[in-house]
Amino acid sequence: MIPLSEPLFEGNEWKYLKACLDSGWISAAGPLTSQLEERFSHLLKTEGMVALASGTAALHLALKASHVQEGDLVLVSDYSFIASANVIRYCGADPIFMETHPETWQADPLALSNWLDRHASRQDNTCYHLESGRKIAAMIVVHAYGFPADVIAFADISNTWNIPWIEDAAGAIGSKIHDQEVGTFAPFGAYSLNGNKILTAGGGGLLACKxxxxxxxxxxxxxxxxxxxxxxxxxxxxxxxxxxxxxxxxALAQSERLEAFLSRKKEIALQYRHSLPHLHWQKHGPESAPNYWMLAFRTPQKTRILHHLIEHGIQAKEGWYPLHLQPPYRGSLFAGNPANTIDIYNQVVCLPSSVGLKAEELEQVISAIKEIE
Ligand SMILES: Cc1ncc(COP(=O)(O)O)c(C=O)c1O
Structure with a gap:
């Protein structure tokens, strides 16, 4: 089976692991966690960086530090992995899901602004939801599949409405906008080092702090x-x-490979796009440089294509299920039109995107898609 997204260990992983075991310092009391924080603070050019147990933990603590309290509301992208919403519940707060843009699959800042104009008010530097009177205490903007969301517009909304914001850059390590690292625009940016990400430690997370x-x-x-x-x-x-x-x-060994991994990801993405130009690929702004973590397209033939690829030994997958339809979040507030996320879910196919994807495997996926179209 050609896997969807698997890690590549061809650098100093064994060497650093052995040194760590030999030293006996395997817990967070050893020196490597601080070295990792310094490395990423330097790589991503951010003031603060904390290494954590997961991307989910990073998001959770960012909400705590943003003073989200029990009973508050938190805006969050609707097209995401469920962890983006779960962390809101960990704080005793509830989500308001944001409308998804049909081309970028990211939260749509224009739809959010329109909704806030009609459903929110500002009093004493705090934003309130008009109908419930509850505080809108924070906003989590996800960079879906590592592609950059419109951070400039969300920073503007955060300022205008006094809503502290957090970037969920779980899959977006190495993505840039105007040459600035995604995850460093908001006061907090959470990254994941889960096994399916570009850089991994098997699990783990990083929280960039301004x-x-x-x-x-x-x-x-x-x-x-x-x-x-x-x-x-x-x-x-x-x-x-x-x-x-x-x-x-x-993670330290993996971080040394970041540039090489990013260029290989870009090559894979460009080859998919050049070979299958008529497919409806996820879009991004002209000023942004995605890390191409997960390569996906929209098609009305989703089920047929997925079956065909899987029959051919290719681990293609459907996209995320809309968060507002997930059992724990049905009936939640929604800022805008939920139908866009449902349409995206009904059509998205994610393709093998591993950094170690071989040229012949890439050809095999491309040929299998050409066969069925
Ligand atoms: C958008 C998004 N947010 C949060 C997470 C959670 O990260 P972790 O698995 O490291 O807890 C993920 C993980 O895939 C993700 O894709």
């Missing part, structure tokens, strides 16, 4: 909020969300 103050706070609550000293005094109910050194060892 301010040193936020970085210090996030690090503190990710380590059980333990105060300094040889005692067990914890100044709030913290979390055990640290990334252990044994995983940081793998």
């Amino acid at each position: 301010s040193k103050h936020d970085e210090t706070y996030i690090r503190h609550i990710s380590r059980q909020a333990k105060t300094e000293g040889a005692h067990y005094i914890h100044d709030e109910a913290g979390y055990n969300y640290r990334l252990p050194d044994i995983m940081a060892a793998v």
Whole structure:
């Protein structure tokens, strides 16, 4: 089977893992987690960076640091992996799903602005939902499949409406807009190091923070909020969300390959697009450079194409199920028209996109698609 998205370990992974095991420092008390944070802070050019147990943990702590409280509302992209919404529930808040743009598959800032004009008000630097009177405490903008969402427009909305925002850049490490790294536009940007991402440690996450103050706070609550000293005094109910050194060892080796991985991803994406130009590929703005994490297109023939590819030993997959239809979130508030996400779900086919995809495998996928069209 040609896999959808699998990792590639051909750098220093074994070497760093062995050194980590030999040193005996395998927990987060060792030096590698801090090295990883410094590496990514440098690579992504951000003030603060905290290595965490998962992308989900990174999003959760970003919401905590944005002061989301029980009973609040949080705006979130509707076309995403479920973790983007679950973290809102972890805070005792509820989601408001945002309309999806039919071409980019990202949350649509224009539709959101129109909705806020009709359904929100600002009082004392706080945004409220008019009908329920509840605070709209934050906004999570997802970069779907690693392609950049319109961060400039969302930054503007965040300022205008006093809604703190977070970039869910789980799959978007290495994507850029105007040469700036995606995940560094908002006060917080969450990345995932899950096994299916471009860079992986088997699991894990990173949280980019715009301010040193936020970085210090996030690090503190990710380590059980333990105060300094040889005692067990914890100044709030913290979390055990640290990334252990044994995983940081793998992530460090992977980070050395980022540029090579990004250029291979781009080659794969361009070959798909050149060989199958009539397919309805996911779009992105002219000023943005995606990392091409997951390569996907829209087609009214989704089921037929998926069956055909799977029969030919190709692990193609359907896209994300709209979050507003997921069982835990049915009946949630929606900002705009939910139909766009449903249309996207009904049509999206994700293709093998692994960084280690071989030329002959790529040809095999392309030929299989040409056969069925
Ligand atoms: C858009 C999005 N957000 C959040 C996550 C959660 O990341 P993790 O699996 O590292 O917790 C994922 C994981 O695939 C994702 O795709």
